[in-house]
Amino acid sequence: MSVKEKAESIVDEFSVFDDWMDKYSxxxxxxxxxxxxxxxxxxxxxxxxxxQSRVWLHAQDENGTIIYTADSDAVITKGIISLLIxxxxxxxxxxxxxxxxxxxxxxxxxxxxxxxxxxxxxxxxKQIQLYAxxxxxxxxx
Amino acid sequence: MSIDISxxxxxxxxxxxxxxNKPLVYFDNGATTQKPxxxxxxxxxxxxxxxxxxxRGTHYLSQISTDHFENARSYIAGFVNSASHKEIIFTKGxxxxxxxxxxxxxxxxxxxxxxxxxxxxxxxxxxxWQQLCINNGAHLKxxxxxxxxxxxxxxxxxxxxxxxxxxxxxxxSNVLGTINPVKEIVEIAHAHGIPVLIDGAQAIAHVNIxxxxxxxxxxxxxxxxxxxxxxxxVLYGKEEWLNKLTPYQYGGEMIKDVSFxxxxxxxxxxxxxxxxxxxxxxxxxxxxxxxxxxxxxENIKAYEDELLEYASCExxxxxxxxxxxxxxxxxxxxxxxxxxxxxxxLGTLLDQMGIAIRTGNHCAQPLMDHLNxxxxxxxxxxxxxxxxxxxxxVKALRKAVSMIIN
Numbered sequence: 001m002s003v004k005e006k007a008e009s010i011v012d013e014f015s016v017f018d019d020w021m022d023k024y025s026x027x028x029x030x031x032x033x034x035x036x037x038x039x040x041x042x043x044x045x046x047x048x049x050x051x052q053s054r055v056w057l058h059a060q061d062e063n064g065t066i067i068y069t070a071d072s073d074a075v076i077t078k079g080i081i082s083l084l085i086x087x088x089x090x091x092x093x094x095x096x097x098x099x100x101x102x103x104x105x106x107x108x109x110x111x112x113x114x115x116x117x118x119x120x121x122x123x124x125x126k127q128i129q130l131y132a133x134x135x136x137x138x139x140x141x
Numbered sequence: 142m143s144i145d146i147s148x149x150x151x152x153x154x155x156x157x158x159x160x161x162n163k164p165l166v167y168f169d170n171g172a173t174t175q176k177p178x179x180x181x182x183x184x185x186x187x188x189x190x191x192x193x194x195x196x197r198g199t200h201y202l203s204q205i206s207t208d209h210f211e212n213a214r215s216y217i218a219g220f221v222n223s224a225s226h227k228e229i230i231f232t233k234g235x236x237x238x239x240x241x242x243x244x245x246x247x248x249x250x251x252x253x254x255x256x257x258x259x260x261x262x263x264x265x266x267x268x269x270w271q272q273l274c275i276n277n278g279a280h281l282k283x284x285x286x287x288x289x290x291x292x293x294x295x296x297x298x299x300x301x302x303x304x305x306x307x308x309x310x311x312x313x314s315n316v317l318g319t320i321n322p323v324k325e326i327v328e329i330a331h332a333h334g335i336p337v338l339i340d341g342a343q344a345i346a347h348v349n350i351x352x353x354x355x356x357x358x359x360x361x362x363x364x365x366x367x368x369x370x371x372x373x374x375v376l377y378g379k380e381e382w383l384n385k386l387t388p389y390q391y392g393g394e395m396i397k398d399v400s401f402x403x404x405x406x407x408x409x410x411x412x413x414x415x416x417x418x419x420x421x422x423x424x425x426x427x428x429x430x431x432x433x434x435x436x437x438x439e440n441i442k443a444y445e446d447e448l449l450e451y452a453s454c455e456x457x458x459x460x461x462x463x464x465x466x467x468x469x470x471x472x473x474x475x476x477x478x479x480x481x482x483x484x485x486x487l488g489t490l491l492d493q494m495g496i497a498i499r500t501g502n503h504c505a506q507p508l509m510d511h512l513n514x515x516x517x518x519x520x521x522x523x524x525x526x527x528x529x530x531x532x533x534x535v536k537a538l539r540k541a542v543s544m545i546i547n
Binding site: 028054074075076077 | 489515
């Protein structure tokens with residue numbers, strides 16, 4: 001599945017929830033299911049500082065695609081991270097750099113991505129793309 | 142007189158708003174209180190019928206505006222029982238009031254001097270002193286807290302030395318709700334000839350504030366935490382101290398005479414009020430404080446104590462809840478953590494249920510470090526809150542916890 005198709009499948013999944021509780025329960029479930037990040041990556045270097053919840057992100061190059069792993073101390077934040085990872089992990093540099101994040105808007109999570117929301121997700125999206133640019137440059141050098 | 146809660150609630154238009162189609166439960170009063178119609182109307186009236194710059198015009202409106210502005214100063218001086226209206230300096234809020242004193246103190250603090258504060262301060266009463274000490278080679282000492290979130294006065298006394306130049310402390314902690322024994326602290330400090338600044342941001346709407354009784358040298362508060370508008374506040378300073386300090390900013394009303402080579406500064410209180418003041422803000426602040434006075438601060442305190450006690454009892458029934466700040470002398474602030482649950486997750490889910498609380502470190506990171514926690518969930522009450530709202534909050538909290546844990 002392409003990045004776009006994966007994003008569309010998430011929008012489909014969320015379209016069945018007509019109330020906020022089901023949606024957040026699902027996010028919490030996803031958060032709990034997010035594969036654990038290797039403890040050695042839960043360091044200051046991998047920390048994306050949001051104001052309230054802490055987010056750790058690690059990126060690894062595997063033959064031109066990037067494998068992301070991440071964690072957060074807040075489970076809803078983890079749920080949203082797991083959506084981002086599902087869409088972007090294992091994709092090529094350019095597909096990550098050019099990814100469209102409007103699916104988060106479509107599933108009603110736009111507020112979580114507003115820069116004034118102090119949960120680190122905006123910085124996380126930036127960091128995901130920054131890794132993609134950096135690893136792309138490294139592969140070309 | 143007791144509190145007529147339905148009458149009070151009808152005074153605050155925002156309380157009948159719906160959030161995500163649910164009635165708003167507003168428990169973020171420690172961040173800012175809502176505004177009654179009397180405040181909203183006063184500001185609107187000013188711009189409709191009185192707007193004019195103060196202290197300089199010869200025309201009618203300017204005179205009216207100036208009269209109302211200065212009458213508000215006198216009213217506020219009376220509200221906090223200061224000895225003179227000259228001791229009431231208008232600022233943008235508590236943070237600016239404290240920065241004003243820190244800025245002026247930077248001229249008199251020398252290398253090796255010491256300032257004493259506590260581990261419970263808001264960043265606004267911590268960072269200005271920390272930076273001043275760094276810049277001037279001085280030392281910022283702090284009193285650690287007891288387990289219940291109070292200060293042991295003997296520990297404070299131990300920190301005092303002949304190098305201590307100032308003690309600065311919150312009247313009420315914005316995280317713990319602890320009411321500090323400010324009068325006793327001032328007595329201890331003055332016995333050593335040390336001035337005291339009190340951060341009254343969380344106190345002004347909740348307890349009686351009496352400058353002559355407390356006898357502190359500086360007291361800072363904001364209008365917006367006392368039913369008034371944002372961007373307006375007061376620095377109370379004893380006249381002898383304000384006369385000693387140099388101005389904070391230059392220009393406008395704070396000037397008496399200017400030549401090409403020198404400037405003489407205006408008398409108090411104008412010496413510290415540079416530029417055109419926020420006149421509507423001052424009048425709105427007056428209206429907010431009058432609202433408090435009409436109800437009576439003792440009635441408000443008794444009612445809010447009842448709310449706090451009820452809320453504390455109810456949240457304790459939830460498994461895993463730990464209340465942060467258990468001073469016997471506390472008010473209007475209920476901070477808690479729940480084992481295995483991140484405050485941010487709770488805040489997100491409560492928001493979906495129309496409940497406005499605050500989560501995080503509450504601009505008190507040193508306190509969070511001291512308590513070894515990353516943040517709390519804070520419900521903070523005001524005179525328009527009800528036990529019914531607390532029931533809604535507790536029910537919502539249970540629901541949120543079960544969603545996260547199950």
